[in-house]
Amino acid sequence: MTPHNDFWPGSHFSLLQRDARGWLVPTEAYLRTLLARPELALVQESCAAEIALHEGLVAAPLAPVQPEQLAAVQDDDARENYTVFLRFRDGLLAAGTLEAYYLRLMRSGTVDVPAVFIDAVVQALLRNVLDRGNDALEARAAEMLFRPQRITLQEGQMLAGDRDALDLLHETAGLGEVGRLLRQGGVLQPTAQVQVLTPDNAATYWAESERHHFLLDLTHELTQDLSHGLTLKLTRARSGLKALARVLERWVLHLLGVQVQIEPVHQVNDSAWRWHVGLDVESTAILNDLYQDRPVEAERMQRLVSLFTLTFANPAEMRADVAGKPVYLGLATNAEGLVRIKPQNLLLNLPLATVS
Structure with a gap:
């Protein structure tokens, strides 16, 4: 065990x-x-x-x-x-x-x-x-499917932090109700009691997972200028985006019985773009607008955290009119910098040949 x-x-x-x-x-x-x-x-x-x-x-x-x-x-x-x-x-x-x-x-x-x-x-x-898994990054990424996240940029890193945990820390400086009173009285300043989850500290995640105080690094490795409306950055091998992609693959397999491969991508430049799924309300709206050739303001475009390609292991499990085509996924924050993933979107909106 x-x-x-x-x-x-x-x-x-x-x-x-x-x-x-x-x-x-x-x-x-x-x-x-x-x-x-x-x-x-x-x-x-x-x-x-x-x-x-x-x-x-x-x-x-x-x-x-x-x-x-x-x-x-x-x-x-x-x-x-x-x-x-x-x-x-x-x-x-x-x-x-x-x-x-x-x-x-x-x-x-x-x-x-x-x-x-x-x-x-x-x-x-x-x-x-995730019961038989041993990847702390995947477990932390999975938290994004049921707990809202605040996305912040710190020294070039795009970090996801648990909204409720960060808000509580800001209010109490990590000292509970006493800390809340001291903060209100100006005695305490907010303290940094969160840390970025890395392979070096991953072993501590399991015992502290209920605190939701680890930050997930969603940073892309190589910066690319936005072009064609959908250019982002290339992901690093051990990024939180890779971990999130693995979790989403297992989510689809467990609930739909369909094997898919999901990969973060730096851009979508596909003249035959046929299908997309937003993982949240904001990215759904952005992808819909781009698909319909409607203009998207720069401020909204900057809310995109990542794009992904999803491919079916068996194209026969897809609708005939899109079989073999990639499905594009989007992840974005709202205007307040919050990400609220709707995990049901992947289950309801994939172009399946039949509903299991």
Whole structure:
């Protein structure tokens, strides 16, 4: 057993079971962890009906809940939170696995559960995908699929840092509530308690993965001037972009059963460009505009973090009209420098011959 088997303990992966396909089956223990979330935890103001509902679900997470039990909860927000939880729980149980639930939800076109539950599912799925891996860069890159990232340029490096971890560090200087008070009083200045993940310190990632304090280097190696609207930089061999590409390959294989190869590229200069997928809202809009020959302002173009080519190992698995053609992927920040990857985009928008 390798030391990193317990990374991302907050995913509660150890409480899930695998079916014969290797997909994750929800358990009572896993559902109990969701009931412990702040949105569902009991508070001093909880009424008797809410206490009874909560304690009943903790004792029997799979038990049916009658409408009158929900209606009896006095607090509107608490009642809505339990309604959402039960919708999520029942969806998981009906689908049978987290993977099947995620695919069904995203393909439905109606996402009726909050992002916090979806991100929890994505984290658990990625924990499953990476379970037998030993590459800390890939594990850190996978965090980008369920945790928003701040992109900053520091001394020529393009670095991705966990938004929530960086914001908390800025507010508290790494000293919790005491640090927050001292910072507000001007006693403390923000301290640099984050570090760039490299092969030299990668071994420490596994024990500290729950802190989300490692920066991922997304820097390209050779600078290229933007031309044809889509020129960036060449990637280095051990870049975070390479690690992200490997994670996306495994994501597609695990959920769709389709083998693809994804590589960061320095430009797209393809007169026969046929298909593209944005990994986020911003890159989707930029690629759509470029594909339609609509002008893209320089400021928006500068938000592109990277481009990728995706090729199918078996072109027969592609739609006949684009078989053998590369699929171009984009990754970009919003105006505030945030990257919010939508991992469902790769599952919903690839030109598949059939939907698995």
